[in-house]
Amino acid sequence: xxxxxPSFLIVSSLLFCLGMYTVLTRRNAIGILxxxxxVLNGAGLNFVAFSRFLEPSQTTNLLSGQIFTLFIxxxxxxxxxxALAIVLSLYSRSKSIDVEDFKQLQG
Amino acid sequence: MKDIIFNVFILLTxxxxxxxxxxxxxxxxxFSLLITLFxxxxxxxxxxxxxxxxIQVIVYIGGILVLIIFGVMMTQRGKLLPLSIQLPGKLFGAxxxxxILAALLLSATRTLWPVAAVLGEPQLTSAAIGDLLLGKYLxxxxxxxxxxxxxxxxxxxxxxxxxxxx
Numbered sequence: 001x002x003x004x005x006p007s008f009l010i011v012s013s014l015l016f017c018l019g020m021y022t023v024l025t026r027r028n029a030i031g032i033l034x035x036x037x038x039v040l041n042g043a044g045l046n047f048v049a050f051s052r053f054l055e056p057s058q059t060t061n062l063l064s065g066q067i068f069t070l071f072i073x074x075x076x077x078x079x080x081x082x083a084l085a086i087v088l089s090l091y092s093r094s095k096s097i098d099v100e101d102f103k104q105l106q107g
Numbered sequence: 108m109k110d111i112i113f114n115v116f117i118l119l120t121x122x123x124x125x126x127x128x129x130x131x132x133x134x135x136x137x138f139s140l141l142i143t144l145f146x147x148x149x150x151x152x153x154x155x156x157x158x159x160x161x162i163q164v165i166v167y168i169g170g171i172l173v174l175i176i177f178g179v180m181m182t183q184r185g186k187l188l189p190l191s192i193q194l195p196g197k198l199f200g201a202x203x204x205x206x207i208l209a210a211l212l213l214s215a216t217r218t219l220w221p222v223a224a225v226l227g228e229p230q231l232t233s234a235a236i237g238d239l240l241l242g243k244y245l246x247x248x249x250x251x252x253x254x255x256x257x258x259x260x261x262x263x264x265x266x267x268x269x270x271x272x273x
Contacts, residue, residue, distance in 0.1 A: 001110075001114060001117060002110065003109055003153070004222075005222055006215055006216050006220075007113075007117070008150070009211075009215035010215055010216070011120060011150070013208060013212055013215055014124070014208070015120070015147075016207075017204045017205075017208040018124045018125065018127065018128045019128075020203075020204050021128050021200055021201065021204040022127060022128045024196075024199075024203065025192050025196065025197050025200045025201075026191055027191060028190050030133060030175060030179055030182065031133060031136060031190055033175060034127050034137065034175065037140065037144075037175075038127060038140075041143075041144065041167075044147075045147060045151075048154050048156045048159060049154060051154075052155055052156070053220070053223060054220065054222065054223060055221045055222065055223045056223065063232060063235050063236060064239070066156050066158070066159050066236060067236065067239055067240065067244055069151075070159065070236070071251055073162060073163065073166050075251070075254070076166075077166055077170060077171060077255065078254055078259075079258070080171045080175065081258050081262040082261055082262050084174055084175070084177075084178045084262070084266075085263070085266040087178055087182065088178070089265050089266060089268065091181070097182045100192075
């Protein structure tokens with residue numbers, strides 16, 4: 001593929017959709033976490049690609065896109081720490097991380 | 108030359124991604140995720156975002172991925188479960204994902220983006236990012252640090268309670 005904006009958008013759409021498929025079809029809680037990471041990375045790649053290729057305007061700084069990606073990475077780190085703590089807690093409670101075993105969480 | 112490197116990084120990103128989604132072995136999926144994250148770091152560098160690329164390697168590969176592999180190792184005892192759901196649900200997921208992928212690809216390729224006519228030379232970004240973080244984006248920056256602190260304390264609390272078995 002050529003080095004251009006649409007190629008980056010195609011790559012990040014593929015990342016997003018594979019991540020979404022992972023989230024939808026995995027039964028393993030950690031597998032679902034990996035899917036979420038793929039989705040977040042697709043979004044971050046989009047931000048950086050737009051900040052590189054778009055026409056700069058007077059009022060906005062194009063580096064803002066990279067700042068957003070930094071915040072995405074920070075939020076992803078927080079999310080993974082809490083999610084893995086929950087997974088370990090579930091595992092020590094019922095010796096399983098299969099999300100089908102936690103139907104009672106549906107309320 | 109640049110196009111060749113670009114395509115290598117795209118393949119490095121996308122191909123392991125299919126393993127993450129489809130592999131029946133969670134350890135293989137975790138290590139494929141490692142290669143994918145590395146490919147994305149390469150794409151960031153190719154986009155002129157050197158700082159983000161380095162942060163990607165440090166935080167994602169050095170931190171998040173190690174945590175995920177820890178999680179995999181600590182929860183692998185006992186019987187091996189099927190990793191994915193069965194066929195009707197899988198088909199539903201595939202159809203839904205396919206529709207969204209088609210819509211995304213159409214909008215990505217058909218839209219006329221206001222692309223800059225001449226791409227500027229990539230410059231070192233860390234100084235400018237530091238200025239923005241301590242200037243225009245100071246409040247989001249501080250909120251993010253409080254969020255990280257709260258998340259880490261919460262994670263310790265949740266995991267600790269489960270170790271003590273309450």
